Amino acid sequence: MDRQPSPPATPSQNRPQPGGRRLPLVKKLLFAAAATVIFFAVLEAVLAGVGVNPRAYEEDPYVGFSGHAPLFVEVRDSDGTIVMERSPAKASLFNMQRFPKVKAAGTTRVFCMGGSTTFGHPYEDPTSFCGWLRELLNAAQPDHRWEVINAGGISYASYRVALLMEELAGYDPDLFIIYSGHNEFLERRTYPQIIALPRSVRGVGAAASRTRTWTAVEKVVDSVRARRQAEAPRPDVLGTEVTTLLDDVVGPSAFTRDDRLREQVMRHFRFNLARMVDIARSAGAEVVMVTPASNLRDSPPFKSEHRPGITADETTRWTTLVQEGLTAARGGDLVTAAGRLGEAAAIDPRHADGQYALGQALLQLNRFEEARRALEAARDEDICPLRALTPMPDIVRDVAAERSVPLVDFVRMADERAPHGIPGSELFLDHVHPTIEGYRLIALALLDEMVSSEMVEPRTGWGEDGIRQVVAAVEGRLDNHVRATGLLNLSKTLGWAGKLVEAYRLAQQALELDPDSVQVVYQAGLAADLLGRLDEAMAHYQRAIEIMPSADLAHGNLAVGLEKKGRLPEAVEHYRLAYQYSSAEDLQHNRDNLANALLLYGYRVYGQLRFEEAVALLEEADRVRPNDPEILNRLGTALMAAGRPQAAIERLEAAVRIRPNDAGAHNRLALALALAARPVEAAAAYRQALALNPRVVDAPDNLFTVLVRMGRTDLAAQIQAML
Numbered sequence: 001m002d003r004q005p006s007p008p009a010t011p012s013q014n015r016p017q018p019g020g021r022r023l024p025l026v027k028k029l030l031f032a033a034a035a036t037v038i039f040f041a042v043l044e045a046v047l048a049g050v051g052v053n054p055r056a057y058e059e060d061p062y063v064g065f066s067g068h069a070p071l072f073v074e075v076r077d078s079d080g081t082i083v084m085e086r087s088p089a090k091a092s093l094f095n096m097q098r099f100p101k102v103k104a105a106g107t108t109r110v111f112c113m114g115g116s117t118t119f120g121h122p123y124e125d126p127t128s129f130c131g132w133l134r135e136l137l138n139a140a141q142p143d144h145r146w147e148v149i150n151a152g153g154i155s156y157a158s159y160r161v162a163l164l165m166e167e168l169a170g171y172d173p174d175l176f177i178i179y180s181g182h183n184e185f186l187e188r189r190t191y192p193q194i195i196a197l198p199r200s201v202r203g204v205g206a207a208a209s210r211t212r213t214w215t216a217v218e219k220v221v222d223s224v225r226a227r228r229q230a231e232a233p234r235p236d237v238l239g240t241e242v243t244t245l246l247d248d249v250v251g252p253s254a255f256t257r258d259d260r261l262r263e264q265v266m267r268h269f270r271f272n273l274a275r276m277v278d279i280a281r282s283a284g285a286e287v288v289m290v291t292p293a294s295n296l297r298d299s300p301p302f303k304s305e306h307r308p309g310i311t312a313d314e315t316t317r318w319t320t321l322v323q324e325g326l327t328a329a330r331g332g333d334l335v336t337a338a339g340r341l342g343e344a345a346a347i348d349p350r351h352a353d354g355q356y357a358l359g360q361a362l363l364q365l366n367r368f369e370e371a372r373r374a375l376e377a378a379r380d381e382d383i384c385p386l387r388a389l390t391p392m393p394d395i396v397r398d399v400a401a402e403r404s405v406p407l408v409d410f411v412r413m414a415d416e417r418a419p420h421g422i423p424g425s426e427l428f429l430d431h432v433h434p435t436i437e438g439y440r441l442i443a444l445a446l447l448d449e450m451v452s453s454e455m456v457e458p459r460t461g462w463g464e465d466g467i468r469q470v471v472a473a474v475e476g477r478l479d480n481h482v483r484a485t486g487l488l489n490l491s492k493t494l495g496w497a498g499k500l501v502e503a504y505r506l507a508q509q510a511l512e513l514d515p516d517s518v519q520v521v522y523q524a525g526l527a528a529d530l531l532g533r534l535d536e537a538m539a540h541y542q543r544a545i546e547i548m549p550s551a552d553l554a555h556g557n558l559a560v561g562l563e564k565k566g567r568l569p570e571a572v573e574h575y576r577l578a579y580q581y582s583s584a585e586d587l588q589h590n591r592d593n594l595a596n597a598l599l600l601y602g603y604r605v606y607g608q609l610r611f612e613e614a615v616a617l618l619e620e621a622d623r624v625r626p627n628d629p630e631i632l633n634r635l636g637t638a639l640m641a642a643g644r645p646q647a648a649i650e651r652l653e654a655a656v657r658i659r660p661n662d663a664g665a666h667n668r669l670a671l672a673l674a675l676a677a678r679p680v681e682a683a684a685a686y687r688q689a690l691a692l693n694p695r696v697v698d699a700p701d702n703l704f705t706v707l708v709r710m711g712r713t714d715l716a717a718q719i720q721a722m723l
Contacts, residue, residue: 118152
């Protein structure tokens with residue numbers, strides 16, 4: 001069969017033959033990359049033309065806030081300059097700080113961000129790391145203008161710090177210094193879902209998130225997600241200002257173990273740190289991060305709980321072992337102590353106090369690596385976690401590395417300076433707040449980092465001599481009053497957290513430094529009071545009143561002590577003075593205390609048949625707290641006994657209007673009406689009392705019982721006939 005010739009090949013069927021010329025792969029890739037770049041450049045231009053702006057940073061999807069009160073408000077100086085000054089509404093949470101609204105040319109503006117450690121607690125701004133840094137910068141580079149603003153807020157967690165940074169980003173910042181991590185568990189909140197870190201706060205995603213293309217795509221995705229999740233649980237909405245779990249209780253009783261919440265808090269913390277970097281960079285500012293360090297060696301846990309699933313037998317065995325271990329430690333037998341406590345930790349490795357006791361025993365045996373592990377476990381298993389947990393410094397390091405942010409590793413600094421690498425009271429005043437020297441160390445490390453990053457150009461000759469001059473100048477301004485105030489603040493913090501023994505000890509130290517300060521003397525009294533040392537507390541309150549007769553808190557607490565001692569007339573007098581001198585904040589509390597004491601005293605005097613005196617006390621109670629049905633009932637009864645039934649009727653009618661279902665009040669009103677010779681109305685009031693509660697016939701002040709006791713059987717019979 002003859003072979004037919006093939007038809008001519010179409011152009012689409014042509015193929016290069018072996019040995020022909022090809023376009024090199026590298027050139028292909030370059031052409032593709034160029035085309036992609038051109039495409040996205042054109043797309044960015046188009047999106048810009050239709051008004052799409054790149055998203056500078058992520059909003060926080062995990063918590064919301066019911067409102068926002070700015071930290072800084074505008075005020076006008078005497079020379080007409082507009083300056084930003086800390087809002088009076090924020091006085092209890094932030095140091096007083098101010099700076100020009102318009103930054104002068106050649107100025108570097110630095111904001112220090114974080115919680116109470118940034119604030120400088122238990123002292124104030126001058127000895128905070130922010131205050132030290134301000135002094136050091138001005139000494140190291142005096143020909144440059146530095147504005148170092150302390151924006152550390154008491155009890156502020158990272159999500160509140162990030163929100164505050166949104167405000168501060170509008171004030172032309174050059175640098176944000178971030179020290180955060182100790183307050184992440186302070187506020188009650190829940191997460192509606194497992195937190196996943198958005199791509200826009202990581203690596204390449206962060207860069208992409210600042211393009212219009214990313215923003216446009218994200219808006220579409222967000223709108224779809226919003227429709228799908230319309231019925232999903234909403235994130236927590238927190239108050240405008242901090243309300244911590246410790247604010248409404250003495251001690252950490254509000255905290256419970258929640259491992260799922262802990263993991264979510266860690267993820268949220270990472271998100272917030274990354275978000276802060278984006279907020280700073282959206283304003284053209286740099287960032288330096290500081291790892292949050294804490295007191296491992298000398299700070300016992302705030303609250304402990306046994307591990308989930310522990311049995312009753314295991315709990316009993318654990319308790320026995322711990323008691324034996326502590327007894328052995330007190331007797332100096334540290335080997336036995338460590339052995340027993342180690343056995344207890346094997347039964348329950350999650351009991352924070354057990355781990356802390358084991359760590360202390362191991363420390364005394366010079367078994368330092370084991371001791372550190374136990375003390376870290378004590379910190380991490382603390383049910384009331386007021387110290388940054390072990391993963392948190394690593395999170396700070398990770399975010400700093402991922403986002404190319406300079407880092408001051410205060411955790412490592414603290415370890416290196418501590419005996420045997422376990423930080424304690426040599427660097428910390430309490431669980432997290434550094435000593436004045438500790439704050440200075442952070443500032444010096446920040447200065448070194450700023451020099452390394454070429455943010456600072458130190459003057460010729462700057463060095464140890466210059467640092468010593470700064471130290472001498474700052475510490476020269478620290479008199480006994482300043483130091484006592486610091487100890488006083490620390491005593492308040494520890495008392496707030498339930499560490500009453502430590503709070504008392506610090507208050508006594510403050511009292512030694514500044515015995516004539518009314519605040520110090522009052523706090524010494526309060527610390528003694530909370531510890532059950534009532535006589536000592538009352539002596540301090542009395543001394544505070546001698547120093548400042550208008551000290552309403554001292555009057556109020558002294559009155560409580562006098563009442564406990566049964567000295568009610570004296571207590572009432574001090575309650576009156578507390579009410580007279582009340583601040584607006586304490587007015588309601590002092591009003592209630594006075595009204596309650598007058599009610600109690602009036603009832604006592606009534607029982608002593610001193611009726612006119614009882615009336616006077618109860619009328620005063622009625623003026624202090626009007627429309628209180630209990631006061632009106634007691635006052636009506638006293639007025640009847642004083643022979644003033646018409647006045648009694650007025651008070652008792654007011655009482656039944658306020659509390660119409662009170663059978664006793666209707667019964668007393670019936671009695672007052674009977675004594676006022678109004679038997680028909682008395683019978684009606686008594687019928688109402690019986691309808692509300694038939695057992696009113698058994699009450700000691702029953703209408704007929706009282707009338708018979710008064711010898712008014714005729715009146716009793718007349719009313720009975722009407723029922």
